[in-house]
Amino acid sequence: MAVNYREFQKLNLPVIEQEMLAKWNENQAFEKSVSLRNDAPSFVFYEGPPSANGMPGIHHVISRTLKDLVCRYKTMRGFQVSRKAGWDTHGLPIELGVEKELGITKEDIGKKISVEEYNRKCREAVMRYKDKWDDITKKMGYWVDLNEPYITFENNYIETLWYLLSKMYEKGLLYESVSIQPYSPAAGTGLSSHELNQPGCYRNVKDTSAVAMFKAVKDEKSAFLFDAIKDQNKEVFFMAWTTTPWTLPSNLGLTVGGRINYVLVQTFNPYTHLPVNVVLAKDLLGKYFKPEAENTGFEEYKEGDKVLPWRILTEFKGAQIEGCQYEQLLPYEANSMESITALNPDAKPFRVLIGDFVTTEDGTGIVHTAPDFGADDFRVGSKYNIGGFSGINKYGKLEKLVLVDRTGKFVEGLGEFSNRYVKNYKDEKDYVDVNVDISVKLKKENRAFKVEKYEHNYPHCWRTDKPVLYYPLDAWFIKTTALKDRLVALNKTINWKPKSTGEGRFGNWLENMVDWNLSRSRFWGTALPVWKTEDGAEEKCIGSVPQLKEEAAKADKALGTNNARLMNDLDLHKPYVDEIVLVSESGKPMKRVPDLIDVWFDSGAMPYAQWGLDHEKLKAGDPMPFKEPFSKNFPASFIAEGVDQTRGWFYTLHAIAGLLFDSVAYQTCVSNGLVLDKTGNKMSKRLGNVVDPFKTIEQYGADATRWYLITNASPWENMKFDLEGIKEVQRKFFGTLYNTYQFFALYANVDGFAFKEAYIPLEQRPEIDRWILSSLNTLVKKVTEYMDDYEPTQAGRVIEEFMDEHLSNWYVRLCRRRFWKGEYEHDKICAYQTLYECLETVLKLMAPISPFFSDALFQNLNAVTGRHKVESIHHADFPVSNPAAVDASLEERMQLAQDSSSLVLSLRKRVNIKVRQPLQKVLIPVLNKHMKNQIELVEDLIKSEVNVKEIEYLTEDNGFIKKKIKPNYTVLGKKLGGKMKAVAAALAEFTQEDIAKLEKDGTISLQIDNEPLILQTNEVEITSEDIPGWMVANKDALTVALDVTVSPELVSEGNARELVNRIQKIRKDSGFELTDRILVKVTEHQELNQSIAQFNNYICAEILADKLELVPELPDGTEIEVNDIPIKVFVTKKA
RNA sequence: UGGCCUGUAGCUCAAUGAUUGGAGCAAGUGCCUUAUACGCACAAGGUUACCGGUUCGAGCCCGGUCAGGCCAACCA
The missing domain is CATH 1.10.730.10 (Isoleucyl-tRNA Synthetase; Domain 1)
Structure with a gap:
């Protein structure tokens, strides 16, 4: 049976795509594309799980196009590429969405609504737009297995996370520590960075700021400072500025910039008027001293003088005072050396430290460092081990002590400041600002240099409107820094596209890595599987469901608890896991720590958790006890996501694989950029410039959209x-x-x-x-x-x-x-x-x-x-x-043919001779034999394309051609360097004979700067010059000239061709079939008769006419013009 | 504030350190067409964001500035 190629009515991509979708669906085309490669090598791809609680946008289409095209390509190249879809289902965005929907806040959870109910709502909300996502996935042609996706909230997924966490725990990589987080004493809760970014949280407020003076201790390191002082007053003070004087009792260090210039200045204390020597950054002298008072007025200075005399005694880099010691500013019982060393005998407080975060924008260039109340302070403090405070807790046990308690007031043991709120958290009417009192005390003690109100931008709690403190809170960490070097080394083996993401953005991130803070104090997420006794002395990390069940049963037996009721329909979420009580080695009850973990751990663990834990393998002690086909699917050959994932998914995948399995998680990583609107703004709902991918695909088709997204710019x-x-x-x-x-x-x-x-x-x-x-x-x-x-x-x-x-x-x-x-x-x-x-x-x-x-x-x-x-x-x-x-x-x-044709057409245009008008001759100067041979082979093509009768070649032999010569800069530049200009000048002087000689011999010798130089043909470029008296056009080495004289014969032929064109149009307008034979009658016209007679056969052949007649009159004929000659034609289809 | 990316014609993008920085789109004119979709040609459009440096030679390499973006932060 002869089957025809299907012809389309018109190009309608969306309709064609819908037909294809139906066909793929019917034939299981995707599933087959995988199963047909069952025996083939694997190309491993990981799908980064999107969150289905928001609508998909056009930016999702680009990264998914990228993923899809690589997978399809590799499939066609003979690999088996299985692609499991996945859904990210935990985390803050989902919780906040639900809170908004229910009109509640975090505080209400557990009160107005039970945790159980709340989490049920979250679970529902998570998949709200799953249908839309599935829909766009199919419509855009993204082939991924949507039938068996991995879902991060499912028990078997969470169980794998627990396994991984327990392995980290065993390796000592999972530990509990404090981190400095935004904390609202008024609300009694930590705040997420998200909450802090709520509009209106950052406010300009006026606070009491103080420049405090820390008295240096003379020792070997600081001796050079003391030696610089000439008079008898041998006191040196480090000046440090703070906008939160309440943190001064907690001071444990002073941080300077290693490369910043500092000066020791002799002057007077403006409050006590005592002579002092102070250290501060040179750049900030202007903030405290007037230029005109330098080096003058020391003798005359008296109490009440506004202008302070000053002189620089010495200048040095911050690095030179690293390790210098100073006296504690506000010593009390609670912050005594004893308090500092009780838990940490090696602590070395009250030193000058080096930190890269120090600037000379504000203050003194010396940063008062209280590790409990600043993230930078904490980090630099840990690095130098400057210690912390300790006290006796309610169990009578020695533990870490923060000098401000969680309600925002000073603890006992701080003298006159004990039990006072550091800010007015209770709305006390007669609240006296403790910051002012601290400043006053410093002034009196010759320990303050400048105290003033300072307006700055400070974060406030979005619910209580009270200022936030940065406060040390307990949190669980993964010790990524322990394997930093290994993670850096593994990263060097990854093929990053583009390279800069891997080397720059990701590489730098790894170099400056800090431990991964896993803790989240929320409700809907993966629970940290750690159980602790009340006194915190014993803890246990659970690594699988069977282990949990075993431990739960053990506790039921030992403690008489009723864990059993939770075990049948086990749900590893809050509040159920929190109700499970385990028993410690010593027989004490253990409760789960309340923390959930960072959702990024969920997604970073997908290489393992997407398959789940294999209990048989686990029992057998397999180091990678995950269900098959895990072993064929690790690590990934390729992943791709937006560049915004660098510190998100790309990092967590890398960290988990590196830490636990000493492997990369992916071999190639393509990070795509953002999709902006057409004016370059980020797409956002607020600006209303988001592009709806459904509409786009519906209107223009997925193919055109995909092609556009890929070819318009690098991903x-x-x-x-x-x-x-x-x-x-x-x-x-x-x-x-x-x-x-x-x-x-x-x-x-x-x-x-x-x-x-x-x-x-x-x-x-x-x-x-x-x-x-x-x-x-x-x-x-x-x-x-x-x-x-x-x-x-x-x-x-x-x-x-x-x-x-x-x-x-x-x-x-x-x-x-x-x-x-x-x-x-x-x-x-x-x-x-x-x-x-x-x-x-x-x-x-x-x-x-x-x-x-x-x-x-x-x-x-x-x-x-x-x-x-x-x-x-x-x-x-x-x-x-x-x-x-x-x-x-x-x-x-063929390129020559295309170029020559294009040049001839440009010449025709210049003189307005249309292509249908034949011309006699084209001249092409050929520079050498090779070029002539090449053009001769495509001569016929050029002739018919530009409608000319002949091509004539100009060579040196017929004397027509004049050549030009100039240096080949690329080749010659490397060889000659500085002599280029001289050579270029010499070449400009070349005669035709010189050029001919060079071409014949292949070399020529020159005198450049009185030195001989041999030039070779490949070091110069030779082109032809214009031909005198002709219309020419050229491109690179190719030049063409056109004979534009139109003889009567040529006019006649041109008319014939024009007539053919008109009649073809009539054929088409009349709706004749391609193969229909026709009969044509044309009215006579003096200027056309000869042409029609001469070219009758040609015309008939072209228009499939059996007969072309000239007649005197044609009443029914169509009026046409042939080169401005009006005639009538009559065309009939032959029966 | 830091790290990274980007900045070329009105727009979207090109241009191994090299001769006169190119295409497409848009706007204008003409041409070709038995595919009616395209194409070809002409003309127009540029301080390669700015400043400095290296080099015989810089859009490209180096330093700085400005603008936009992403990520991380916002701390004295």
């Missing part, structure tokens, strides 16, 4: 998204492809071409066929290289270029006649086979990027020829470049 660049760009892709690329296919189908259906004939060897095909096939194979090679290098943008662009410039606008245009003229024989079959192969190959090349249309056309082609035994292009193999088909010389001369 890692931020891209400005503009619907006009999709329209352009649709029109230009898909339109051209569609038309090329339609053209093929039109004639192949007429001739019944079905690729039944044997493949005609290349050497038996015409030059132009060999040329396009050579270009095609070159294209395949390039696309393969780009795809292997994760450069889909470049791949797409070369496909576009081939489709447009080579296949459609050169090959098909030049070969049109071969398809509709003549019998179905050798040349025609060559043309069909060639065009078919080009189409089929291009479709396969583009299939990963635009999977729908390529499959549709492929299936249409394959339905007739059956060349591939596959149901879908996505089951076929990717094309392999055949080097034997590539002929570089042929590609070069």
